Amino acid sequence: MIRRDFVKNTLASAGAMLAGTSSIVSAADQPAGSSPMAKNKFKLMYAPHFGMFENSAGKDLIDQLKFMADQGFTAIEDNGMMGRPVDVQEKIGKELDRLGMKMGVFVVDKGGNSQNSLAAGKQEYIDIFLNGCKRAVEVGKRVNAKWMTVVPGDFERNLPIGIQTGHVIDALRRGADILAPHNMTMVLEPLSDTPNLFLRTSDQTYEICRGVNSPACKILFDIYHMQKNEGHIIPHINWCWSEIGYFQIGDNPGRKEPTTGEINYKNIFKHVYQKAKAENKEFIFGMEHGNSRPGKEGEEALLKAYIESDSFQV
Template identity: 75%
Template sequence: MLRRNFVKSTLGLAGAALMAGESFASPSAAFAKNKFKLKYASHFGMFANSAGKDLIDQLKFMADQGFMAIEDNGMMGRPVEEQEKIAREMSRLGMEMGVFVVDKGGNGANTLASGKKENIDIFLSGCKRAVEVAKRVNAKWMTVVPGDFDRSLPIGVQTGHVIDALRRGAEILEPHGLVMVLEPLSDTPNLFLRTSDQTYEICRGVNSKSCKILYDIYHMQKNEGRLIYNIEKTWSEIDYFQIGDEPGRKEPTTGEINYKNVFKYIYDRSKKEGRSFIMGMEHGNYKQGKEGEEALIKAYVESDSFDI
């Protein structure tokens, strides 16, 4: 299984600085301005006004602020040289890689619900290429969306087709210790995968440690609500979380979700069970410019300040 490669301090700092809930902290984490309880993963562009446009400078800024993970939906589309450069800097900083999206893994034009061979072949090709990218950037998780409904077929038949396709994808990923995380979305009612319980059912049907749930809190607030209740009910199949407040899909504290309570539930339960989640910051900035980036950091400091 691929594991995150933490940078070991040649100065013996590793044992001196431990982040809450973690048994090891990289040198960058030891000197970060904020010591977050959860592992929040920012993305490129989120701090471009503060760090500049260079991706490596952005990584350094993220680590300096205490964001010790990153996710990059478009990683598969980056040149190999750029992927390798990003991976080297992340390793040096002790940062973990979160999700990237499986290219053409499933979308409106390539729905897995139809059961068509040409659609499944595109998906499986994406899984095979994702293995190489994951090795290159030291990733474990990749996002898969099964695509749209095929309304010419009964829902049970569509579900069977999705399970069959995902099972074949899992067979590609499992020998490498990789996990595709299925993301139910709220972007359009045409999407096949919409709720956490539906995704839970599909993961149980695939029955593979390489097929789990990406619980996007923003999308699930829109589609089903009762966030902590539904997280609790589907917990065993969740392997990754993403963040965004509703309405607006911006940072916590800008909408109606009580993120401090949600984060506390995830932290308390994962700590009790010896689990650790990456929390992807898949949202925009509520305010523009450097001021907005500073406000975003403060929002995470506030939302992460729950009692333990």
């Protein structure tokens, strides 16, 4: 699924949720902002997106946030946040603060895509990217966000790969200089959507982050994409650990909730939980996937899958 299509679909679609060990808890059943009374106590910070619980919570974004908190989710992500009106961003930010939820990633608008490849080294593309970073800072302040997704775009196939890599590093350094003073971090996402994309593997992204050498540039390790492109998930997480800032989730094949495909998410979650706890780190796990079934039934199946996958022993 191409990212622009996923953003479009997630802003408009319904999503996922099964509460309690088997029944959904509506936002009306518990007091607003009642995270301590949430139905589920997850070990990790799983972050749904807007539309994921629309069948259970309704279309209103604030009602969806309350519903997520009532079910035990402590974070959200919203790829399309930069496209929302300023007053909506501010309203979301205030509600997240009231609920004690963290804001996960949003996508830096034109932060690098097929029409704006940072690998090309063209000044007009760099300017578009840097302008996107500057605007992302203002959006981040409204919603109290630390993380924002950047995809460097396609290969520039008339240039040697080392030159392309140098161009990407140079542009990202300048973007990191914009974000770092605000304690914000771009997370670079290697993708599997098309072989034309420059950033494809976790070790390549690790190399680039080391080259940028800034706390404002880290890896977004999307387990779905990395299963498709390289497999060997836990060793790659270990190898790239020092540069990983954020995780995303989706089973393969199908890009649906955990337990619907081949990835052993329970083991992966346990591994990251134990490794992070030993180093006093904390990660958000963005639920960037669809539902395997439609309607409320699909929402129930999705939450059941997260309850099961989070039930690892520690």
